[in-house]
Amino acid sequence: MSKSIACHVRVRPGKEADGKMNEEGIVIEGNKISAMNGQGDKRYHFEFEKCHAADSTQDDVFDHVKPLLDRAWKGVNTTIFAYGVTGAGKTHTMQGTKQDPGLIPRTVNAILNRQAELSTSTVEVSISYVEILKDEVYDLLGSANEPRKRDIRMSTGGQNVVADLIYQPITSWEQFEVDYDVASKSRKTASTKLNSSSSRSHAILTIYLHVVDEAGKVTDGKICLTDLAGSENNNLTGNDKERMRESSAINTSLTTLGKVVDALNVVQQKGGDASGVFIPYRESKLTRLLQDALGGTSQGLLICCLAPGEKFARDTINTLQFGKKSKAVENRLNDNRRDSRRLSVLPTKPRASLRVHTDSSTAPTTGRPSLGRPALAPIAANTRQVKPQPRTSIAGSAGKKAALALKENVGLGLTEEQLEKRIQKIVTQEMANAREKERPVEAPLKPVVEHPFGEAVGMSDEEKDTRAKVIVKHARSLQQSGDLEGALDLYKKAYDYVPGNQKLATRIAEIQLSLEGILPPPELSGRSRHHDHDKSTTSSKAPLKRSRAPAGSTSLAELSYEAEDESDVGASVKKMKNNDYTAISMTSPPF
Numbered sequence: 273m274s275k276s277i278a279c280h281v282r283v284r285p286g287k288e289a290d291g292k293m294n295e296e297g298i299v300i301e302g303n304k305i306s307a308m309n310g311q312g313d314k315r316y317h318f319e320f321e322k323c324h325a326a327d328s329t330q331d332d333v334f335d336h337v338k339p340l341l342d343r344a345w346k347g348v349n350t351t352i353f354a355y356g357v358t359g360a361g362k363t364h365t366m367q368g369t370k371q372d373p374g375l376i377p378r379t380v381n382a383i384l385n386r387q388a389e390l391s392t393s394t395v396e397v398s399i400s401y402v403e404i405l406k407d408e409v410y411d412l413l414g415s416a417n418e419p420r421k422r423d424i425r426m427s428t429g430g431q432n433v434v435a436d437l438i439y440q441p442i443t444s445w446e447q448f449e450v451d452y453d454v455a456s457k458s459r460k461t462a463s464t465k466l467n468s469s470s471s472r473s474h475a476i477l478t479i480y481l482h483v484v485d486e487a488g489k490v491t492d493g494k495i496c497l498t499d500l501a502g503s504e505n506n507n508l509t510g511n512d513k514e515r516m517r518e519s520s521a522i523n524t525s526l527t528t529l530g531k532v533v534d535a536l537n538v539v540q541q542k543g544g545d546a547s548g549v550f551i552p553y554r555e556s557k558l559t560r561l562l563q564d565a566l567g568g569t570s571q572g573l574l575i576c577c578l579a580p581g582e583k584f585a586r587d588t589i590n591t592l593q594f595g596k597k598s599k600a601v602e603n604r605l606n607d608n609r610r611d612s613r614r615l616s617v618l619p620t621k622p623r624a625s626l627r628v629h630t631d632s633s634t635a636p637t638t639g640r641p642s643l644g645r646p647a648l649a650p651i652a653a654n655t656r657q658v659k660p661q662p663r664t665s666i667a668g669s670a671g672k673k674a675a676l677a678l679k680e681n682v683g684l685g686l687t688e689e690q691l692e693k694r695i696q697k698i699v700t701q702e703m704a705n706a707r708e709k710e711r712p713v714e715a716p717l718k719p720v721v722e723h724p725f726g727e728a729v730g731m732s733d734e735e736k737d738t739r740a741k742v743i744v745k746h747a748r749s750l751q752q753s754g755d756l757e758g759a760l761d762l763y764k765k766a767y768d769y770v771p772g773n774q775k776l777a778t779r780i781a782e783i784q785l786s787l788e789g790i791l792p793p794p795e796l797s798g799r800s801r802h803h804d805h806d807k808s809t810t811s812s813k814a815p816l817k818r819s820r821a822p823a824g825s826t827s828l829a830e831l832s833y834e835a836e837d838e839s840d841v842g843a844s845v846k847k848m849k850n851n852d853y854t855a856i857s858m859t860s861p862p863f
């Protein structure tokens with residue numbers, strides 16, 4: 273299912289510090305809003321799903337958000353984020369005050385009320401809460417006596433996850449109030465000329481819902497409520513050196529957010545074709561964590577907060593333009609409903625406990641925190657971006673058909689499930705082709721039984737080797753393009769199929785050490801023929817640029833073409849001997 277991000281606007285009431293006011297500066301008529309530029313000679317017009325005028329109450333704003341919350345109960349990941357210039361009312365809208373609570377407390381309250389009403393279902397509610405300060409992630413639920421800084425890692429499922437994140441089960445309103453209050457107070461704020469209590473960080477509070485109904489149907493929903501730090505003009509804020517440093521980090525991450533939205537708009541204009549479009553999610557921690565909300569699987573709602581006053585005229589137009597661009601982004605909504613009685617890839621039921629740390633290396637694909645098995649905590653489920661590459665030749669019409677079918681499937685990225693399916697399809701093709709060459713009569717392929725955590729049970733050694741080979745090939749492409757984290761992820765996935773493979777283990781260690789800055793980036797020891805044609809732009813010895821994938825990087829879709837090329841595949845599969853990847857032909861170069 274594909275759906276645009278909705279956009280609401282809220283204008284905050286004017287105050288003395290806003291300076292000169294122009295009654296006609298911001299005009300709202302229904303869901304239409306127009307804003308005058310600073311010179312007063314040009315008016316910009318926009319239309320959104322909802323425009324709240326300066327007299328809107330917290331209740332009004334929440335009323336229009338409720339339908340989105342209903343979706344979370346149906347297993348859809350949802351993200352609400354407040355955007356706008358510093359002092360425009362983002363924190364007021366998301367957090368509010370004790371007397372006039374904002375969206376976060378209202379949402380939790382509504383969830384707890386609904387939990388009480390659903391007497392026939394078991395409902396578990398928990399939260400995580402992080403801030404991103406100067407491009408570092410801190411766990412706001414962590415104790416002041418222990419380090420709160422957290423890493424973002426890529427899970428084996430291709431999701432950006434926060435390591436060792438704390439999940440706080442919420443059992444009552446009173447408990448939430450205390451925990452939320454303590455955590456919010458530890459968020460970094462400071463006084464600037466534009467806002468006496470300006471948030472210096474982006475804050476993301478995530479609410480996880482786990483519902484089991486009487487028929488055993490399980491629904492996992494996630495609501496991600498994000499209060500972005502405001503964009504800042506240091507001439508207006510009067511920032512000192514430290515504030516300037518924070519301001520620079522805030523503005524950089526917001527610029528990246530804008531670049532991501534721009535890139536997604538280009539994808540949209542190309543009819544959803546992401547080929548050749550670089551989406552810079554990795555350029556900031558903020559966009560890594562919001563990846564699910566932007567072009568991912570989440571239902572998104574952007575609330576654009578506007579400050580009245582002539583000095584904000586340009587910011588107002590920028591904010592509205594950002595809202596307009598964000599609205600055009602299409603997400604592919606997830607559905608985290610399943611039958612609890614069936615074998616599932618989803619994590620097991622969490623134990624009830626007051627505070628939970630998780631520290632492991634795999635992440636659930638839903639918004640639900642996994643307490644039942646080791647897991648990295650997902651803040652934002654995401655999908656890996658793949659870039660189909662133009663091919664010079666495809667052998668046979670069957671190859672063309674498969675290539676076309678795959679091309680249609682290459683959207684903005686791949687979920688773990690899609691990646692698995694694609695790998696399985698390629699492996700099946702490769703094996704079928706190899707067998708066809710070796711045996712006159714083709715034996716039917718044994719169906720693969722998937723282990724809940726992705727390991728294939730009952731797979732032949734040959735099939736495991738072939739799967740590893742396909743994954744390694746894609747890992748090499750990512751490594752070549754400079755995406756070391758993505759490559760590492762896939763090398764590890766390949767290793768699961770050929771545990772003990774020394775070369776693969778060495779490659780994994782090299783990349784890990786390189787990511788930690790201990791070793792230089794490892795060089796690839798061979799080149800595939802598909803890399804040869806773009807020698808001029810890409811070289812295994814070229815300096816790594818982690819933020820950009822060169823136009824020549826391969827995709828799994830492309831690998832499927834290779835799988836259709838029977839002469840190569842037959843040769844390569846024949847040469848494959850017990851984990852000896854160096855013996856594989858040019859279609860699968862040694863790592």
Ligand SMILES: Nc1ncnc2c1ncn2[C@@H]1O[C@H](COP(=O)(O)OP(=O)(O)OP(=O)(O)O)[C@@H](O)[C@H]1O
Pocket residue numbers: 283284285356357358359360361362363364365467469470471472500501502503577
């Ligand atoms: N709708 C509103 N009604 C009444 N007061 C508001 C409203 N919106 C904002 N304010 C007030 O305006 C001031 C600035 O708002 P707030 O701190 O929410 O801005 P912000 O966008 O989060 O700023 P920053 O990016 O600097 O953190 C606060 O004193 C807040 O209480």
